[in-house]
Amino acid sequence: MTSKNAIEARNVVKAFGQGETSVRALDDVSVEIRQGEFFTLLGPSGCGKTTLLRLIAGFEMPTDGLILLDGQDITYLPPNKRPVNTVFQSYALFPHLTVAQNIAFGLEMLGKPASEIRTRTERMLALVKLEAMAGRKTSQLSGGQQQRVALARALAPQPKVLLLDEPLSALDLKLRQAMQIELKRLQQETGITFVFVTHDQEEALTMSDRIGVMSNGKLQQVGSAKDIYTRPKNRFVASFIGETNFLRAQAAGQTARLPSGDVVELDLPATGEVTLTVRPEQLRLTAAGEAGALAATITNLVYFGTDTHVHLALSDGTEVTARVQSPATGDAGLERGARVGLRFAPGAVQVVGE
């Protein structure tokens, strides 16, 4: 055992509706979230990530399966009996209370002594740097400040697990990036387990210790950002996280033959008809006709600032995209229609399931 689990979901099923019209928002999901980690549930809208979060919070009960907190069964415990707090997507701050009263609310409901409520509220205000706003109504705050109040309110009762439901989606880009760093800092300072829900892969990659990728009510893959990016388990995960190229191939052990007749080396052995994936930044352009390189023709060039996307066609017409760093002069010496050689970085070619 490396570390204990803060949250464990066992074979959780959540169906909405009855009979034939019933929809499975969660379809046999099992996941273990470790104590003190920043865990992200990542997936497109409607994948079930928010439903899983609501089950952990206690706003919904699963149709089947168990939810454990620190090894205790909390599946049917109401939300006000769970040492778990939520930062809502809409913040859901209490409009009739001041910033300080919002933060103190959970502590008051827990029946903490007044002196403890005061010191804890002050510490939370300091933690999210809102000391000057303590007496303000929440409607007088900016979006970023409201976000921080929501965080402080949820952290004040020192929950065992903090749930965050796309809390940054309403903020503009600059503020969102600042809050990402802020969230990570808060998580490290408090040591509380964070379960963060987002559809934004960049957010997930930059903040998380581990990521659970979801789609269609199923957990597709769980792993560190690096794991998921470099070794996607299936086509969905590979395409949802970052950009990638897919190639059909006939695998035989350590190598696979592309329809163009070229042979590429595989990271792990496989046999039969397979789908290969290779990230655009793992493609290297070389001189045409170089030994061991695939023959390709440049079909388009798209300049992105730091790098340039090179759209290529293999000899059989298969399209792939390569990402090359833009040189200082801004001109990579590439032009449309040019014939080039294409190499894959060692270990870059992965076999993915469907």
Place this chain on the structure above:
Amino acid sequence: MTAPHLSPAEQAQIRRSARNGWLLSLPALVVLAMAAVGPLLIVLVYSFLEPGKHGNVVWNFSTDGWTGILWTKDIFTDSFVLADAHLTIFWRSVKLSLLTTLTTFVVGFPTAWFIATRSPKARALWLFLITIPFWTNLLIRTYAINEVIRAEGLLNLALMKVGIISEPLKLIYTDIAVFIGMTYVYLPLMVLPLFAAIDRFDLRLLEAGYDLYASRWQVLRRIVLPIVKPGIVAGSILVFVPSLGAYVTPRVLGGGKQMMIGNLIELQFLAGKNWPLGAALSMMLLIVVTIALLFYVRAANGEKSNG
């Protein structure tokens, strides 16, 4: 103070448009003067005159109308005695109005909550049903209540049939009858402003409350009620004020015995032939209600800003 950078022509323009503004609001002011201020002034003036023999007023200044609110002149000894009949009526009016306001709130709040949490289509239907009684004359609706609660009425028949009671409950022509009638008549006036307030309430705050360890009762008391308070204030004013001046309901269901202020005023203008007393009673009602409302609204707002 005129801004220094304005030319004389511009200043004249501003004066002209200010004058035009007055002219445009003139029709509204005339209507207001004729319909609201004028009649009130007449009532105020009448309250300081002497009663005529066959109703109407004699144009002599007198404060008898105002003293008559609380004291009656004993015709034998010519001394003033406390008008305890009036006090009974005032007390009954206040008591029944408060009780009506409280009951309409207790019944109206779950009703408004239910409607506000339906789908938009169902909500329109429920609101329509709530407003249907307004289409029927108040007198007819009050007689309908009479039909339900009288000795041989539906309620008594049903209760006797089931065997809960062996002889009819004496409801009609009691305070309870008046209270039932007013609660029925004024309930929509409580439900509609409550609905408007609850409709604006963000239901996600309930989850936020539960998430922060509040029980259902605490969520209601600490989150829902403070936020929908403007609706509660509006609803209770809309119910309390007309209840205090209610006239038809106590007349029909109180049978003329369980009088409220409205009936007392009517009595002075018709059978009593004491218009100054009736006018003074009307003015008193107006003043008391206004003062009570000022205090009520201030208290409600003050509480809000203090948390």
